[in-house]
Structures are given as C-alpha cells and as structure tokens.
Amino acid sequence: MTETAAHITVRDLTMAYGDFVLMRDLTFTINRGDIFIIMGGSGCGKSTLMTILMGLKAPAKGKVFYGEVDFWGADPQTRNRIIRRSGVMYQSGALWSSMTLAENIALPLETYTNLSPAQIREVVKLKLALVGMAGFEEFYPAEISGGMQKRAGIARAMALDPEILFFDEPSAGLDPVSARRLDDLILELRESLGTTMVVVTHELASIFAIGNNSVFLDVSQRTMTATGNPNQLLAETRDPNLRLFLTRGEQS
Amino acid sequence: MTLRGEMFMEQPSAETLKVILAGHWKLGGELPKADKVQQRLESRPGVRHLVFDTRGLADWDTGLLTFLVNVGTFCSQQNIQLNRDGLPPGAKRLLELAAAVPEKKDARKAEERVSFLIYLGNETVNFFRSAGQLLEFIGEAVIAVRRLVQGQAQYRRADLGLIIQAVSAQALPIVSLICFLVGLILAFIGAIQLQLFGAQIYVADLVGIAMVRLMAAIMTGIVMAGRTGGAFAAQLGTMQVNQEIDALKTLGISPIEFLVLPRMLALALMMPLLCLYANVMGILGGMVVGVGMLDIGFIQYYNQTAAAVGLWNLGIGLFSGTVFGVIVALAGCMRGMQCGRSASAVGDAATSAVVTAIVGIIVSTAVITILCNFLGI
Numbered sequence A: 001m002t003e004t005a006a007h008i009t010v011r012d013l014t015m016a017y018g019d020f021v022l023m024r025d026l027t028f029t030i031n032r033g034d035i036f037i038i039m040g041g042s043g044c045g046k047s048t049l050m051t052i053l054m055g056l057k058a059p060a061k062g063k064v065f066y067g068e069v070d071f072w073g074a075d076p077q078t079r080n081r082i083i084r085r086s087g088v089m090y091q092s093g094a095l096w097s098s099m100t101l102a103e104n105i106a107l108p109l110e111t112y113t114n115l116s117p118a119q120i121r122e123v124v125k126l127k128l129a130l131v132g133m134a135g136f137e138e139f140y141p142a143e144i145s146g147g148m149q150k151r152a153g154i155a156r157a158m159a160l161d162p163e164i165l166f167f168d169e170p171s172a173g174l175d176p177v178s179a180r181r182l183d184d185l186i187l188e189l190r191e192s193l194g195t196t197m198v199v200v201t202h203e204l205a206s207i208f209a210i211g212n213n214s215v216f217l218d219v220s221q222r223t224m225t226a227t228g229n230p231n232q233l234l235a236e237t238r239d240p241n242l243r244l245f246l247t248r249g250e251q252s
Numbered sequence B: 001m002t003l004r005g006e007m008f009m010e011q012p013s014a015e016t017l018k019v020i021l022a023g024h025w026k027l028g029g030e031l032p033k034a035d036k037v038q039q040r041l042e043s044r045p046g047v048r049h050l051v052f053d054t055r056g057l058a059d060w061d062t063g064l065l066t067f068l069v070n071v072g073t074f075c076s077q078q079n080i081q082l083n084r085d086g087l088p089p090g091a092k093r094l095l096e097l098a099a100a101v102p103e104k105k106d107a108r109k110a111e112e113r114v115s116f117l118i119y120l121g122n123e124t125v126n127f128f129r130s131a132g133q134l135l136e137f138i139g140e141a142v143i144a145v146r147r148l149v150q151g152q153a154q155y156r157r158a159d160l161g162l163i164i165q166a167v168s169a170q171a172l173p174i175v176s177l178i179c180f181l182v183g184l185i186l187a188f189i190g191a192i193q194l195q196l197f198g199a200q201i202y203v204a205d206l207v208g209i210a211m212v213r214l215m216a217a218i219m220t221g222i223v224m225a226g227r228t229g230g231a232f233a234a235q236l237g238t239m240q241v242n243q244e245i246d247a248l249k250t251l252g253i254s255p256i257e258f259l260v261l262p263r264m265l266a267l268a269l270m271m272p273l274l275c276l277y278a279n280v281m282g283i284l285g286g287m288v289v290g291v292g293m294l295d296i297g298f299i300q301y302y303n304q305t306a307a308a309v310g311l312w313n314l315g316i317g318l319f320s321g322t323v324f325g326v327i328v329a330l331a332g333c334m335r336g337m338q339c340g341r342s343a344s345a346v347g348d349a350a351t352s353a354v355v356t357a358i359v360g361i362i363v364s365t366a367v368i369t370i371l372c373n374f375l376g377i
C-alpha cells in the first residue's frame, strides 16, 4: 500500500436514540483504501454508527470528518455532495421493490451519469455478474431469495464505482462459497479501484481475511475498546470481551 | 393418561434441602409448581443449600427448565446456594446458556404512568410539532414543484404514467357509482319538497348546481382519499420499513421529488377530469329521477340544467377538485414518509392519511365557500 491518508475521521462521537445512549466517546480514523470492519455484539449500534457516517441520522455529540470537511457541521448540500460519492448496502437489502433489479441498478446511473441506455444495460449486466447474479436483470426483488437480495443490493451500491462503500452485514445469509466470493470481490475492488470499504460483519473468517483496520464496540462498556488491524488485535489484546468475540467465545 | 412429573423434598441436614424429581417432566403434563419449593424454603429459614436428585427422572423438556429457572430466581433472591450437579447434564448446560448473557436492564422499556396533566402537555406539544412538520412537508413539496418547473426534478416518467393510470382510469367505476347515486339522492330529497309547490322542474337546478359547484368535487375527493391516499401512505410506509427511502436519500435523490412529486402531480392533473366526469354522472342521476318520476321531459331537463349551471360554478368545482387532489396526495405521502418501522405503523399511516385527507377536504371546502361568498361569486 502507498501512503495512508485519513478518509473518514470520527471524533468523540456519542450516538443515542432519545435518552437511550448506545455508545459514547468513539474516536477512530478510516484511511483511504482501508477495509474497515465495524465489530461488536448484536444490537450494540453498528448499523446506527453506519447511518451516522452515511448522513441519515445526526450524532448526539461529536464530529465526523470526511477528509477535512466537518460532515455534520456542513450544510445539507455539502453533505449530499459528499454522500453521493458513496454506495450503501443495507442490512435488509432495501432494494426498491417496485423496480426490477436492472432498474434498481440503473437508477443511480441514469441520475448521475450521461450514459446511453445501451451503456447502462451493459454496466448493469457487469455489476450483476460481479455478484454472481448474471441473468437476473428482469426479476423483481420479491422474486429472489434473501441472500440474492443482499447480493443485488451490493451490485446497486457499486453501480457508480463510489469512493466509499458501506456494507451492512454483506455475508449474513450467504452460503460459505458465495461469502468467500464476496470477500474476494471486496478485496478486488479495493485493489483495482482503491475503494474505501466500511463493513459491518460478524463472520470471523471474513474479518481476518479482508479487514486491515477495525473498531470494536463493547456493549457492556458502552464505548469502543479497540481499533486497529483485526489480526494484530487478536494477537495482542488483553481485553477479555474482545478476545471472546474474536475467538467465538472458545478461549476465555 | 396424562404424564405426571413428581417432586419430593427431604432434608438430609438442617442446612440442606434435597429436591427429588421423578417421572415425566414434560410441558402439557401435570407438573408440580415451583411455589411448593418456595413455601418449604420459607417455612425453614435455616436452609442454605439446595441440591437435586434426578435419578428417577424418565424424560424432560422445557417444562423442567422453567421450573428450575423459577426455583433459581427465588434462591438467588434469598442467597441460598443452588447446586446444579444433580441435574441431567443437558438441562444444566441449557440453564448455563440461558444465563450466559445477563438481562439488559435498561433495554426494557420503562412503563411509566403519567399524570393527566403531563399527558395533556405532551399531547399539546405533539400537536404543535406535527403542525410544524406539516408546514415543513408542504414547504418541501413547493420546492420540489419549483424544481419541476425548472426542469431539474429527479423522477421517473414511467412512474408518473403508472400513477396517473391508477388515480384516473382505474377510479372511474367507483366514482361513477357514488356520484350517480348522490345525484339521484339529491333529486329525490329535492323532489319531495319542490312537489309541494309544483316546482318539480327546479330539481334540475338543485342537482346541477349542487353537483357541479360542490358535491362532485367533495365526493370524488373523499373517494380518492380512501382509495388513493391510503394506498400512497401504505406504499411509502412500506418503503420506509424496508429502508428503501433511506436508500434513495443516500443516493442523493430527494424522496420528495422522486416519490411525492409524481403522486401530487398525477392527482392535481387528474382530479379536475374526474370531477368533470363526476358532474356528468351526478346530473345523469338527477335526470333519472326527474324524467322517470317527475315526468319532466328529457330536453326540458337538459335545458333547465344548462341554464342553471353557470361557468363560474364549473370553475369553482374544478378548482376545488384540484385542491382536494393535492390535499389527498400530500396527506397520503406525508403519513407514508413519517411511518415507523413496523407493519402496524404502516396500518396507522394509512388510517391517518385518510383521516387527514378528509379533514383537509372539509376544511378547505369551508374556506373556499367563505372566500367565494366574500368575492360574491
């Protein structure tokens, strides 16, 4: 890897729903080209952290910087411009249910590029093939399985070749082979396009295979307890909760 | 024969209580209650240890586990040591698993009882807040319309076409039925009164003016509120549940332009046409009564209607129709976008969309009527 530059910086972030504080004092940096893993138990606020990074929910306290720009301090237009350069795959897929997969993937392209309809069709075909779903263009989201919806969601997120990709549990609900292929795809996108990836995942195999940076959210302490390369964390950590997480609770 | 679980208690020493479990401890069978152990423990305050003997146990399932959990809760309250060694190994492991993650205390929603005054205060604050949201939503919709006029709005033409079809052609049967019947009813009621004076012919005026100026627009508006406003709220609400609206936002596409604008446009364009059609149906309804029951000639009825209904009446009716269309679309879309993330929230959104739309229609009718009165038209 070449030099590392901070892409997203999170400082003293507190996230809360009303009075219910989920996590406080989150401070970490996501560098350009990182595959950044957000780890933590179920319900600890990983998806919520993503919604804050993506501009859907304001933090209770603290700041998020994209490069030098204070994301939540900026006006909505600036925020919109920043977020337009990212792609998101939601935990539930969130495909637009009244459109076919082809239309789902084509919408961002139609909106933000001047490609001709024929070119768009080619791009759609390629993106679907990348996630192993070639030939499903004319299907509606309700007509495919849950795992396939996930993969189609990934294809849509990648449509514009964004600078940042947010994946919320991309491999949950996938068979091991597809999950592995997805890992390869993520690594490949980083290598070839230099995309920064922010991934929420519980798959230990994935975490160690693709992650080169991470943050661990500890439910019991209501804050992050570690950040860094997951392999290094596993080797060095003394924190029993993190150890338990990284070893599937086998060594305590 | 029902399966029975047996329980005996004995006390090998003053400090130890031994619970002997035997028979079939399966859900649905006859099982002893954990209260018995509790009563025993309460009657002998000296007991510090609880042990189990399950050698006589034939089989067990959740029935045994719930019993053990209840006993365990009581023991930990009373600081009595519970020794699980005597239990079947499987049950022991399951209990350990169940206790592995401690109950999260603050996760459970606190059920507060609020006094009436606090409730009233909250409701008042909520009322003003929702009025604010309404204004905000209308403001955003106006901005979207401006962008549409400038040709910058992002929406799919194909969607607009589909929505137009759904709110116009597909609504014709129900609008026909309702407006025809309303015309008929108006004529009937009018006929009875007017016959007293021998002025049956004025039934045509009554039906014509009432339908064209007011009733056609109101009835169509209410039909559309139920038919289309509810549908809009349910559609957008479901999209909210599935995070589809979030997906639009993160793409930088304004959901107002993409979802609300085409719906508003479709209704605003189609409602006048529907009203026009409803006028014809209402007058037809009146004509059936006039010609069939009151022996007014067909041509005579037509001429009387044409003379009574001025262009102003038609204009006011169509204008009201357009306003109602916008109200129905806004109410449906706003409730849909505000929808929570559950199936019942979608139901609530649909209900409140219809209610909001109907209230809006009635209130704006009043406003329009008063304005017309002032302007003398």
Ligand SMILES: Nc1ncnc2c1ncn2[C@@H]1O[C@H](COP(=O)(O)OP(=O)(O)OP(=O)(O)O)[C@@H](O)[C@H]1O
Pocket: A017, A022, A040, A041, A042, A043, A044, A045, A046, A047, A048, A049, A091
């Ligand atoms: N809209 C909401 N209103 C109130 N509380 C919420 C809301 N959404 C989530 N929560 C709460 O926030 C907590 C974290 O939710 P979140 O979806 O961020 O978890 P997560 O870490 O992504 O979990 P998982 O791994 O299961 O997806 C949960 O305890 C949940 O109860």
Ligand SMILES: [Mg+2]
Pocket: A046, A047, A048, A091, A168
């Ligand atoms: Mg989540």
